[in-house]
Amino acid sequence: MVEQIERVKTYIQGFDEAMQGGIPKGHVVLVSGTAGSMKSSICFNIAYNEALAGKNSLYISLEQSTDSLYQHLENMNIDLEKIHLVSLKDLAKIDEVVRSVKNSTKGSIIVVDIGCIRKEIKDVKVGDNKSWMNVIKNIVKKIKMETPCSLFVLDSLSALYTLSSFENPRVELFYIFEFLRDTGLTTYLISEMPLDGSKYSEYEIEDFLADGIILLKLTPFRRNIIREISIVKMRATKCNNDVFSLEFKNGKFNALYGGQNPLL
Amino acid sequence: MIKEKWKFDIGSSLLSPPIICDLTNTGHHSILTATKDGKVFLLDFEGNEKWVFDAKEHVDTTESMFFDSESANSILSTPQICDITGNKRKEVIFGTEMGVVYALDAYGHPLWKFHAGGSVRGALAVGDVNGDGQQEIIFGSGDKHLYILNTNGRLIRKIEVGCKIESTPETMGDKIIFGCDDGTIRCINYEGHELWRFETDAKVIAKPVITRFTEGGTIHILIGSMDHYLYTLDEYGELIWKFKTEGAIYSRVTLADINRDKKLEILFGSCDNNVYALKNTGDKIWSFETGFWVVAPIVINDIDEDGRLEVIACSFDHNIYILDARGNYVLDYVPGLAGVMQQTGSYSDVMTSDPGKITAKKLWQFQTDGVVVGCEYTKEGKNIIVNTRRGIISNLGHVRGD
Numbered sequence: 006m007v008e009q010i011e012r013v014k015t016y017i018q019g020f021d022e023a024m025q026g027g028i029p030k031g032h033v034v035l036v037s038g039t040a041g042s043m044k045s046s047i048c049f050n051i052a053y054n055e056a057l058a059g060k061n062s063l064y065i066s067l068e069q070s071t072d073s074l075y076q077h078l079e080n081m082n083i084d085l086e087k088i089h090l091v092s093l094k095d096l097a098k099i100d101e102v103v104r105s106v107k108n109s110t111k112g113s114i115i116v117v118d119i120g121c122i123r124k125e126i127k128d129v130k131v132g133d134n135k136s137w138m139n140v141i142k143n144i145v146k147k148i149k150m151e152t153p154c155s156l157f158v159l160d161s162l163s164a165l166y167t168l169s170s171f172e173n174p175r176v177e178l179f180y181i182f183e184f185l186r187d188t189g190l191t192t193y194l195i196s197e198m199p200l201d202g203s204k205y206s207e208y209e210i211e212d213f214l215a216d217g218i219i220l221l222k223l224t225p226f227r228r229n230i231i232r233e234i235s236i237v238k239m240r241a242t243k244c245n246n247d248v249f250s251l252e253f254k255n256g257k258f259n260a261l262y263g264g265q266n267p268l269l
Numbered sequence: 270m271i272k273e274k275w276k277f278d279i280g281s282s283l284l285s286p287p288i289i290c291d292l293t294n295t296g297h298h299s300i301l302t303a304t305k306d307g308k309v310f311l312l313d314f315e316g317n318e319k320w321v322f323d324a325k326e327h328v329d330t331t332e333s334m335f336f337d338s339e340s341a342n343s344i345l346s347t348p349q350i351c352d353i354t355g356n357k358r359k360e361v362i363f364g365t366e367m368g369v370v371y372a373l374d375a376y377g378h379p380l381w382k383f384h385a386g387g388s389v390r391g392a393l394a395v396g397d398v399n400g401d402g403q404q405e406i407i408f409g410s411g412d413k414h415l416y417i418l419n420t421n422g423r424l425i426r427k428i429e430v431g432c433k434i435e436s437t438p439e440t441m442g443d444k445i446i447f448g449c450d451d452g453t454i455r456c457i458n459y460e461g462h463e464l465w466r467f468e469t470d471a472k473v474i475a476k477p478v479i480t481r482f483t484e485g486g487t488i489h490i491l492i493g494s495m496d497h498y499l500y501t502l503d504e505y506g507e508l509i510w511k512f513k514t515e516g517a518i519y520s521r522v523t524l525a526d527i528n529r530d531k532k533l534e535i536l537f538g539s540c541d542n543n544v545y546a547l548k549n550t551g552d553k554i555w556s557f558e559t560g561f562w563v564v565a566p567i568v569i570n571d572i573d574e575d576g577r578l579e580v581i582a583c584s585f586d587h588n589i590y591i592l593d594a595r596g597n598y599v600l601d602y603v604p605g606l607a608g609v610m611q612q613t614g615s616y617s618d619v620m621t622s623d624p625g626k627i628t629a630k631k632l633w634q635f636q637t638d639g640v641v642v643g644c645e646y647t648k649e650g651k652n653i654i655v656n657t658r659r660g661i662i663s664n665l666g667h668v669r670g671d
Contacts, residue, residue, distance in 0.1 A: 096330060096334050097330050099330065126331060129335055132386065132387045132388075133411030133412065134337070134341070134366055134387060134388040134411055137335075139335050139336055140335055142337070143333075143334045143336075143338055144334070146338065
């Protein structure tokens with residue numbers, strides 16, 4: 006008998022249905038798109054809905070501050086009061102954050118503001134044996150080990166490349182993906198795509214290493230811009246690879262008009 | 270045959286070969302080894318712990334997050350043993366991934382420690398590089414500097430080299446020779462002036478071995494690179510010869526007169542899974558293929574006391590191989606002279622070429638329970654001490670019979 010794969014919803018109506026109900030649990034998925042294509046919003050929305058269902062997520066933001074992120078979410082009418090939202094802006098307080106997640110009766114999202122942490126830490130010099138990559142790995146490991154966390158978002162891979170220099174990206178990325186896969190967390194890696202859409206990720210090896218790729222695009226049409234979403238690949242899943250129009254309405258994401266241009 | 274006398278689970282991964290030493294100069298030898306979780310153990314030959322030193326550094330929560338938690342405390346290279354205090358006992362010196370260099374006394378008590386700016390992955394070299402009659406301690410670091418300390422752990426010189434150093438340096442008078450992560454082999458003097466550099470195509474983390482193959486002859490510097498070549502340079506950094514393997518070379522070569530021709534031969538392992546024995550001209554005598562990478566230095570001794578040397582090779586295929594150092598002469602197929610003469614063409618090659626070749630001859634093989642990271646042999650007690658990556662130290666011995 007084929008074992009039923011447990012799946013994590015994307016909470017995009019019409020899109021989960023295009024991939025047998027969601028992303029297989031434990032997959033490492035690249036969420037790739039140009040600026041403004043709602044990559045971060047979609048990923049946060051997944052974590053938010055998982056938290057509403059009582060589950061915990063870790064969201065590491067390398068560039069956008071928590072203040073800016075929360076403001077953006079409020080503008081989208083996402084009610085953050087309904088979940089346990091906790092920010093980590095000081096690495097020394099990670100144990101406090103872990104305790105608060107453990108004590109919470111609601112599902113939690115731990116948002117790590119790396120930009121703020123960088124401003125706070127000026128005396129730790131990164132070197133050959135000290136790196137921001139280790140910081141990210143250690144946070145993930147600790148949160149995974151000490152809380153029942155099931156989902157991880159890294160916003161973004163592109164910012165990580167600026168923060169940590171990779172001498173041998175092919176080898177190092179292989180180990181990073183293996184590390185993420187070993188954690189068992191369903192992982193979303195946000196990847197900034199060039200405007201010409203020529204590649205999904207910086208080194209392109211990420212495309213092969215990822216278990217899935219979700220592509221977000223902004224397509225100009227006449228005097229308008231349409232947001233589009235599609236599944237480029239999703240291992241262990243029968244997918245509808247149509248390009249859907251992406252719409253955010255009444256606090257919910259919808260994937261519409263699979264295979265068709267809505268304005269025609 | 271080879272039999273296991275005992276094994277000891279050290280409780281952490283092992284990354285380097287053990288060393289056999291008599292720290293107190295009492296004639297009692299012990300086994301010294303260092304672990305991935307930052308401990309140095311001294312064991313007796315019954316496998317009992319004599320002392321343990323924990324080199325774990327305590328750092329605050331914030332700083333600890335910047336280290337790779339799995340390897341932060343690692344001691345990657347075998348500690349060095351030398352009398353740096355002049356008390357006729359030996360001290361233990363080593364560096365850690367955290368970038369701390371320690372000196373311990375013969376009883377495992379810390380004498381001093383020194384903080385480098387980056388990881389210290391290679392072993393430390395000891396030599397008098399400034400001609401003051403005192404020993405200095407020399408090591409490279411991941412912070413792209415070469416450090417020279419006095420025997421009290423005080424910094425004498427910090428020389429910027431512009432690339433990470435993971436190799437173990439070697440000294441030659443006032444000169445220091447070392448490999449760099451940028452693929453260069455460099456020679457600098459005590460003042461920090463670069464005398465020469467030789468470029469290879471990949472990281473150089475092996476220790477250079479310096480020798481003269483004939484009395485009064487040219488100095489040969491032998492060093493392997495991860496570009497798959499073993500290089501032999503003269504003292505001015507000029508290439509004498511190079512030998513190509515099909516895999517990265519991680520460790521130093523071993524020199525021994527394996528065929529009693531009164532010349533030293535060169536033995537080393539490669540990540541093409543082979544052990545190589547070369548003449549000092551760079552010509553291959555034999556090679557022996559194991560099942561996986563040969564990373565540890567080759568050990569040579571007469572382990573069965575038959576008056577002939579054996580080669581002990583550690584492989585990542587979990588096995589220890591004991592080879593006949595001289596190899597085995599095997600005849601190739603040579604057609605009978607009549608058969609040759611009946612064919613047309615030139616027969617000079619057939620008539621003049623060597624009718625056979627020397628191949629390695631495996632005497633014994635012993636399977637351990639993990640990747641073998643190195644071994645050491647001691648004549649007293651005839652012990653082969655083997656370290657595996659899983660953290661098991663085994664004492665093997667040759668038993669007559671098979």
